[in-house]
Amino acid sequence: xxxxxxxxxLVLLLANPVVAQQLGDPDAGAEIFSKCKGCHQxxxxxxxxxxxxxxxxxxxxxxxxxxxxxxxxMQRAGTDGLIWTAETLDAYxxxxxxxxxxxxxxxxxxxxxxxxxDLLAYLRVYSDDPANIPEAEPTATGTDHDxxxxxxxxxxxxxxxxxxxxxxxxxxQSDGTAQGIPSITRWPEEDFVVAMHAYKNxxxxxxxxxxxxxxxxxxxxxxxxxxxxxxx
Amino acid sequence: MKFNRRTFLGTGVAAAAAVSxxxxxxxGHGKPRVVVIGGGAGGATVARYIAKDSEGAIAVTLxxxxxxxxxxxxxxxxxGGFKEIDDIGHTYGTLxxxxxxxxxxxxxxxxxxxARTVSLAGGGSLSYDKLILSPGIDFVEGSxxxxxxxxxxAMPHAYKAGSQxxxxxxxxxxxxxxxxxxxxxxxxxxxxxxxxxxRVSMVAHLLKTNNPTAKIIIADPKPKFSKMGxxxxxxxxxxxxxxxxxxxxxxxxxxxxxxxxxxxxxxxxETKVGACNVIxxxxxxxxxxxxxxxxxxxVPVNAVDMSSKADAxxxxxxxxxxxxxxxxxxxAANSQAKVCANAVRGALTGSKVFPAKFSNTCWSLIGTDNGxxxxxxxxxxxxxxxxxxxxxxxxxxxxxxxKATYEESEGWYAGITADMFG
Numbered sequence: 001x002x003x004x005x006x007x008x009x010l011v012l013l014l015a016n017p018v019v020a021q022q023l024g025d026p027d028a029g030a031e032i033f034s035k036c037k038g039c040h041q042x043x044x045x046x047x048x049x050x051x052x053x054x055x056x057x058x059x060x061x062x063x064x065x066x067x068x069x070x071x072x073x074m075q076r077a078g079t080d081g082l083i084w085t086a087e088t089l090d091a092y093x094x095x096x097x098x099x100x101x102x103x104x105x106x107x108x109x110x111x112x113x114x115x116x117x118d119l120l121a122y123l124r125v126y127s128d129d130p131a132n133i134p135e136a137e138p139t140a141t142g143t144d145h146d147x148x149x150x151x152x153x154x155x156x157x158x159x160x161x162x163x164x165x166x167x168x169x170x171x172x173q174s175d176g177t178a179q180g181i182p183s184i185t186r187w188p189e190e191d192f193v194v195a196m197h198a199y200k201n202x203x204x205x206x207x208x209x210x211x212x213x214x215x216x217x218x219x220x221x222x223x224x225x226x227x228x229x230x231x232x
Numbered sequence: 233m234k235f236n237r238r239t240f241l242g243t244g245v246a247a248a249a250a251v252s253x254x255x256x257x258x259x260g261h262g263k264p265r266v267v268v269i270g271g272g273a274g275g276a277t278v279a280r281y282i283a284k285d286s287e288g289a290i291a292v293t294l295x296x297x298x299x300x301x302x303x304x305x306x307x308x309x310x311x312g313g314f315k316e317i318d319d320i321g322h323t324y325g326t327l328x329x330x331x332x333x334x335x336x337x338x339x340x341x342x343x344x345x346x347a348r349t350v351s352l353a354g355g356g357s358l359s360y361d362k363l364i365l366s367p368g369i370d371f372v373e374g375s376x377x378x379x380x381x382x383x384x385x386a387m388p389h390a391y392k393a394g395s396q397x398x399x400x401x402x403x404x405x406x407x408x409x410x411x412x413x414x415x416x417x418x419x420x421x422x423x424x425x426x427x428x429x430x431r432v433s434m435v436a437h438l439l440k441t442n443n444p445t446a447k448i449i450i451a452d453p454k455p456k457f458s459k460m461g462x463x464x465x466x467x468x469x470x471x472x473x474x475x476x477x478x479x480x481x482x483x484x485x486x487x488x489x490x491x492x493x494x495x496x497x498x499x500x501x502e503t504k505v506g507a508c509n510v511i512x513x514x515x516x517x518x519x520x521x522x523x524x525x526x527x528x529x530x531v532p533v534n535a536v537d538m539s540s541k542a543d544a545x546x547x548x549x550x551x552x553x554x555x556x557x558x559x560x561x562x563x564a565a566n567s568q569a570k571v572c573a574n575a576v577r578g579a580l581t582g583s584k585v586f587p588a589k590f591s592n593t594c595w596s597l598i599g600t601d602n603g604x605x606x607x608x609x610x611x612x613x614x615x616x617x618x619x620x621x622x623x624x625x626x627x628x629x630x631x632x633x634x635k636a637t638y639e640e641s642e643g644w645y646a647g648i649t650a651d652m653f654g
Contacts, residue, residue, distance in 0.1 A: 214621060
């Protein structure tokens with residue numbers, strides 16, 4: 001299997017050496033993939049386990065691989081239009097909850113951009129059409145999607161959050177009922193903040209949420225998180 | 233400084249009594265009083281938020297003539313057969329029982345701004361420190377030649393939901409095979425910009441099932457309308473050959489109706505119709521005139537707190553307000569209500585007043601599982617409520633997206649009605 005990967009990579013390097021270098025080293029990625037193997041299979045004969053197999057992941061909409069029981073959150077991300085590209089996979093592997101708040105993938109994330117680039121290069125080998133992938137995402141590697149720790153450390157004012165929250169409650173129900181629109185009550189503050197910044201930075205795709213989060217300051221997002229975590 | 237609402241109120245109400253409430257308390261009537269006229273998306277929301285957040289410090293009275301409120305939003309889905317009439321009916325019991333709001337089912341017929349009283353049709357009057365008007369719309373008399381409120385039984389407007397909506401649906405169902413449904417669309421500005429065109433979609437859906445050779449004509453005084461590209465794409469996809477939109481340049485504004493003969497004449501051409509929906513030109517609910525705060529058809533307001541430009545103690549929400557860039561919609565009224573509640577509470581009890589933020593999203597259903605939306609955020613400027621950012625659904629979206637948009641609209645309906653009625 002490893003040698004097969006090498007041959008494929010060689011072909012790619014010849015076809016488009018610059019982009020292939022940006023994506024990282026698939027052999028190093030194969031080593032990193034050992035962290036993922038407990039749940040995910042990749043390569044010939046791969047099947048679903050605790051997590052879905054990852055053949056052909058590039059270019060696929062989230063949560064559409066038949067036969068795997070995805071979390072509601074992952075299904076919603078797919079419905080909102082999340083497509084697995086070098087950029088979105090990079091962000092997801094860096095911090096899974098930035099893109100999918102209640103994902104069942106309990107993985108703390110790969111913080112080193114080079115590790116992620118290598119891992120993505122390895123995943124890419126088993127994609128449907130590897131040659132076409134990097135051209136669509138030339139800026140994919142090295143981008144740091146994770147939030148500045150200073151933003152996560154902000155202490156929100158729940159009273160301001162209560163006022164700001166009135167705008168959320170036109171759609172999201174205050175008693176936590178989810179009906180076509182997800183519940184946002186009692187989330188861990190960090191998850192809430194990470195999710196809102198992912199909308200603000202347009203990593204998450206929902207147009208209403210991009211618009212609503214887009215005009216909130218870091219302090220306002222912290223205030224909302226501080227309010228909603230305690231909403232009974 | 234960090235505090236939660238309870239500790240803030242615990243110390244804050246007493247402090248507020250020393251800071252800003254004296255102006256009110258000095259009048260010698262104890263608790264400050266807010267009277268809200270109109271129990272829709274603006275009025276029910278503002279009453280609920282003031283009562284809830286003041287925790288008994290403000291006496292709130294809500295004047296609403298109907299016992300059951302039928303929302304205009306989603307009433308088109310009833311016409312299309314996607315909702316039952318009871319699905320869009322809401323009552324005021326929770327606002328009274330859980331939030332302590334004095335719900336008065338009566339018509340407000342006059343406002344004396346000097347005496348700060350509201351007169352009720354059933355006799356008696358209500359005193360206020362702050363009056364909030366959210367009366368929705370009334371119609372401009374004579375705006376459609378041949379139509380008056382006396383003719384609304386033959387040609388319903390169905391633009392205040394309830395019996396009119398049920399009547400219109402019954403008339404559409406009773407249309408002769410291959411008959412014509414006509415709509416006279418309103419001029420700008422009016423309640424719910426995409427509403428007439430969502431209605432056309434829903435009527436088309438109903439007819440496609442029950443009367444597939446029927447036709448729909450729309451006489452429209454406007455050259456274009458909200459979500460026009462999306463609706464026209466949808467009409468082509470779902471109801472090809474059924475819908476004939478006659479805009480301004482084809483004489484759509486030159487229209488008269490004869491309710492007795494059931495004819496509609498558009499730019500000189502008379503058509504016999506099986507059912508006709510006349511949506512006249514609109515103006516602020518009449519109580520705004522009685523209160524003397526309107527200027528022309530609408531009530532100019534200050535964006536920062538929705539107070540009337542004529543009287544700082546009279547606030548106006550929703551369809552009746554001339555506020556700037558927001559459309560007249562239930563979502564907008566609900567959004568304005570929360571800004572207003574925050575400001576009114578601050579003025580009466582000294583609670584903290586935060587900067588105004590507004591938003592709106594309007595979902596429309598074009599056909600089964602084919603929902604679209606348009607939305608924007610807004611801020612208060614000294615001149616008006618000004619648009620900040622916005623988005624609209626795209627033509628050619630895939631069916632997964634459109635289905636999710638419809639499901640989201642159902643979630644929104646549950647959310648906003650819970651936000652209004654508790």
